[in-house]
Structures are given as structure tokens and as C-alpha cells.
Amino acid sequence: MAIIETSSKAAAVNPLKMSQPLGAAYAFLGMNRCMPVMHGSQGCTSFGLVLLVRHFREAIPLQTTAMNEVSSILGGMENIEKAVLNIRLRAKPDLIAICSTGLTETKGDDVNAYLRLIRQKHPDLADTALAYVSTPDYTGAFQDGWAKAVEALIRALGEPQPGLQTRAKQINLLAGCHLTPADIEELRDIVQSFGLEPIVLPDVSSSLDGHLPDNFSPTSMGGTTLAEMRALGASIVSIAIGEQMRASAQAVQELSGVPYVVFDRLTGLQANDRFLAYLEYVSGQPIPARYRRQRSQLQDAMLDGHFFFGGVKVAIGAEPDLLLSLSAWLAEMGCEIGCAVTTTTSPVLDGVPAARVVIGDLEDLEQGARRASAGLLVTHSHGRQAAERLHIPFHRAGLPMFDRLGAGHCLSVGYRGTRGLIFEIGNLLLAAGHAHTPDDWQLPQSTRDALALATPVQGESS
Incomplete structure (x- = not known):
């Protein structure tokens, strides 16, 4: 069982985690004809929007209640009302889903009460579903925001219907x-x-699979x-x-x-x-027979790849569920998890196959990788500089992944996804030992010094 530690630094250096509101907004994007709204300042929404756009390379619908200094102090009822009415008029969504930010949580806005008052004031909103989730960005992380948003959607929209019959399949x-x-x-x-x-x-x-729709929708x-x-x-x-x-x-x-x-x-x-x-x-x-064959193909890939995975020390930084998924699989392939860093608490951290798991940042990951003499770094794209400094292979996993194409099409589940991971990471490890070419290859310094001493000085006889 891993020992769970929390970094005691006064500030995060090169943060690993992302905020709860961003996780909630991402979950809302999985609802059809939905307009996610961040209840906070314009800057809160802008940073989240840019991150999602860079990751998926798609237009992301995301709105804000545009809180300012005055409304932050006096309350955001008016801002929410304006946002809801404008969005309904212009975008005509089936669902408007709102998540809070640290700004409005600090003020203590009772958004559920605001929404009840808005519905009473505007009966014409009856054709638009409204949902709200509390996601202060000064606690928790991306995974927490996603989980809270899904639960809030279920409680707001998943009410049992009278006479609903169980469907056998x-x-x-x-x-x-x-x-x-x-x-x-x-x-x-x-x-x-x-x-x-x-x-x-x-x-x-x-909704985020990178398709070109026949008709544009906001x-x-x-x-x-x-x-x-x-x-x-x-x-x-x-x-x-x-x-x-x-x-x-x-x-x-x-x-x-x-x-x-x-x-x-x-x-x-x-x-x-x-x-x-x-x-x-x-x-x-x-x-089905095709999964039996895929299982056989995965077994063969594991056999082919274990030569390159065996004994490799890996440093991983990811959200808890992704951390467990990747670290447990890498351990099965024969790797040693030398450093594990995550963003928030979770029951699954006890099952991570590492001596300890640190709730910290990318600086903790880099330092841990260096201490463990890691041969592979796994985290999202913000870890690329650490991998360069450590001179080790780097596998991008999680969100954001803004320096590679096809982030939304990365597959890591099922027999096929696991087999693909073996080939992708195995090729990184395989290439790491053969990276030099005749153009950039150099002899070790000790060898060059010895050759320099053995080279005759001009004018001396050989």
C-alpha cells in the first residue's frame, strides 16, 4: 500500500493540477445542446477556454457571468439572470449548466436560490433545463470538478419518471x-x-471527437x-x-x-x-470472437514489449484515476514506479504500485524522477521541459495535450487500447537507446581526452 503524502511547499511550482470549474465545464460539454457557464470573472473563463481549445483544437462553447468588483461584493443574481436570458435568446440550448469559481464561492452566492427566483420571474424559461454545481477552484482538482458536475446533472435532470419501465438491455x-x-x-x-x-x-x-458538423451550432x-x-x-x-x-x-x-x-x-x-x-x-x-482475438494480440504485444519495459523506472504525474490506470498497467509490464505525483485525494491512491504518492506539482515530479533515476516520464504536455532537463523519454497522457495532434483520439482502454500503449511507449523506450546518429554522435569526454594526449603535436615525428 502506497504512503500518501501532501507537498508542504508554500506555493505550487509548475502546477500539475487544473481547477474544479474546468473539470465541471468539461463534463458539461458531454451533454447535447448544452451551454456551460462559469459563474465568475471573464478571466476565469478565458483561461479555461484557451486550454480546452488548445487541447481539442475545436471551437468550445463556454460562457461567463462576467462578474466585476461591484457584483462580486453585492452578489451575482443580476449577472446570472442576464447570462441565462442572453444565452437562451441567442444560442437556444436545451441545457444551461453553471459551475462556480473561487471568486463567487468566496462571496457565497446561493446560485440554486438565484435559479429558482429566475424561473419564477421568467416562466418562458420552462423549455430550458438549468443545472448548477458548486466547484470552488481553491480546493480539489479537475477530477473532483468533473465528478461533482456529473452527480449534479443526475440529481437535477435524472429524476425518476412516473410509470418508467425497466429496459432489459x-x-x-x-x-x-x-x-x-x-x-x-x-x-x-x-x-x-x-x-x-x-x-x-x-x-x-x-461532442469533442473532432467531426465537421453539417450545421453549425453555438x-x-x-x-x-x-x-x-x-x-x-x-x-x-x-x-x-x-x-x-x-x-x-x-x-x-x-x-x-x-x-x-x-x-x-x-x-x-x-x-x-x-x-x-x-x-x-x-x-x-x-x-464475441473478435475480443478473443484482440486478447491474443495483446498477449503477443506484451511478450514482444516486455524486453524494453522490464526494469524501467517510471515517473508519473496525473489525476488519481489516470495515475492508477497507467501505473498499475506499467507495473504489470515489468516497470518500477519510481515516482508518483497526483493532484487530489482519492481512495484509489492506496492501490498505486509505488512506495509513496505525493499530492503535489510538476516540480515534485521532476525532483522525484531525478532521485529515482527514472527512465521514462509520463504526464501531460506541461511536463515536456522537465523531460528535456532529465534527458529521458516523455509520454504525454491526460489533459492538456497541446503540442501534439489528435489528443481526443488517443486510445488506452480495452485490449486494442492497451496494445497500442505497448507499441507507443515501447517505441519511446526502444528509441532512447538508439537516439544517436552519425551527425550528432560524440565520443565520451574521457575518450576524447585520451585521444588528444595520444595525438602528435605538429612538428613531432610520429
Whole structure:
């Protein structure tokens, strides 16, 4: 069991974590025809918007209540009212989802009360769903904001409907923020191959998958619909991917009595064996032949790659669920987790295969990697300078990933995703030992000094 430590530095140096409001806004983007709103200043929203745009290279719908000095002190009721009415008039969304920021949380705005007053004042808003989640950015991290947002959506929109009948093949697939659009698409395909009908929440695989729509919309284009939200209670089971989604699964159970199961990770051979065995049990259908072949291909890839993974010390910095997923899989491949740094507390940290896990920043990750003599660094794109200073291979994982194309299409779950990770990271490790070319290759300094002493001085006889 790993020892969990919290960095005691007075300030974060090169932060690893991102804020709760950003995680919540990202979750809202997985809802169809939704307009996420940050209740705070324009700067709060602008920084989050830029980060998401750089990561996905897509237009991101994200609005703000544009709080200023006066409204921050007197309260943001008027700002929220104006934002809601303007968004409804111009964008015509099905859902307006609001998350708080540190600015408005410090003031103590009661946004739920504001929304009730706004509905009473404007009955014409009846055709627009409203949701709110409290996400102060001075506590928690990205994963916490995502988890709180999904739970808030379930409690606001997933009310049980009178006369709702259980649908024998329908399941709820609750996706954590560590899953990319490609990961969610892969999981949907797997679930559907067993004859099951999944409701994915949130579904960023259809809203942030990098497609060109036939018609422009100022809201999110794709994602979980309001009708699907209202049908959550008709499912036979909720499958939560990542410990962060446990609270959301429990919320569905409280509202509608739907049982749930949590899979802490879906990267690795045994993890996917358990997942497919569970789907076989729930559906009553045998595991499709193509997954048996994919499993065999993964085994072969593991055999091919273990020569390069074995004994490599790895330094990883990521959100808790992603940290567990990658570190446990790397340990299965024969690596040693020499340094593990994360952003927030979580029950899964006890299961990380490392001597200790530090809740800290990228400086802690770099220093830990140096102490451990790590041969591989794994974190998001802000870790690239540390990898350069350490002179070790660097694998980008998580969000943001702004210096590579196709961030939303990175696949790391299922047999196929795990096999792809073996090839991607294995090639990094393989190339690290053969990086020199005749153009940049140099002899060690000691060898050059010895050759200099042995070279005759001009005028001497050889």
C-alpha cells in the first residue's frame, strides 16, 4: 500500500493540477445542446477556454457571468439572470449548466436560490433545463470538478419518471474524466457488441471527437440528451469507470434503485478480462470472437514489449484515476514506479504500485524522477521541459495535450487500447537507446581526452 503524502511547499511550482470549474465545464460539454457557464470573472473563463481549445483544437462553447468588483461584493443574481436570458435568446440550448469559481464561492452566492427566483420571474424559461454545481477552484482538482458536475446533472435532470419501465438491455455507462473521446467510443462499441444499449454520461465521444458538423451550432454538438438523462432510471445497471464516478452511480441508485458496479481501470489484460466477463454475465451473451482475438494480440504485444519495459523506472504525474490506470498497467509490464505525483485525494491512491504518492506539482515530479533515476516520464504536455532537463523519454497522457495532434483520439482502454500503449511507449523506450546518429554522435569526454594526449603535436615525428 502506497504512503500518501501532501507537498508542504508554500506555493505550487509548475502546477500539475487544473481547477474544479474546468473539470465541471468539461463534463458539461458531454451533454447535447448544452451551454456551460462559469459563474465568475471573464478571466476565469478565458483561461479555461484557451486550454480546452488548445487541447481539442475545436471551437468550445463556454460562457461567463462576467462578474466585476461591484457584483462580486453585492452578489451575482443580476449577472446570472442576464447570462441565462442572453444565452437562451441567442444560442437556444436545451441545457444551461453553471459551475462556480473561487471568486463567487468566496462571496457565497446561493446560485440554486438565484435559479429558482429566475424561473419564477421568467416562466418562458420552462423549455430550458438549468443545472448548477458548486466547484470552488481553491480546493480539489479537475477530477473532483468533473465528478461533482456529473452527480449534479443526475440529481437535477435524472429524476425518476412516473410509470418508467425497466429496459432489459439498457445500461448506464458513467465515464470518468480520464477517458478520452476515443476511449468512450471504444467502450460503447464493446458494450453494444453484447447486445446492450448504453446511455453514456457524459458523452464527449460525440461532442469533442473532432467531426465537421453539417450545421453549425453555438452549443455543444453531440453528447448525452435530456431524454437519455430522464431514462437513466430504466437501466438494469450502472457501470462506473473510475472511482471518481462512484458518487454518480450512487446518485442514480438513490433516485431510481438501479444497482451499480465500479471498474477502477480498463487498461491492462486482467482489467479487461474482468470487464468483458461482467458484460457476458449482464447480457447473457458470449464474449464475441473478435475480443478473443484482440486478447491474443495483446498477449503477443506484451511478450514482444516486455524486453524494453522490464526494469524501467517510471515517473508519473496525473489525476488519481489516470495515475492508477497507467501505473498499475506499467507495473504489470515489468516497470518500477519510481515516482508518483497526483493532484487530489482519492481512495484509489492506496492501490498505486509505488512506495509513496505525493499530492503535489510538476516540480515534485521532476525532483522525484531525478532521485529515482527514472527512465521514462509520463504526464501531460506541461511536463515536456522537465523531460528535456532529465534527458529521458516523455509520454504525454491526460489533459492538456497541446503540442501534439489528435489528443481526443488517443486510445488506452480495452485490449486494442492497451496494445497500442505497448507499441507507443515501447517505441519511446526502444528509441532512447538508439537516439544517436552519425551527425550528432560524440565520443565520451574521457575518450576524447585520451585521444588528444595520444595525438602528435605538429612538428613531432610520429
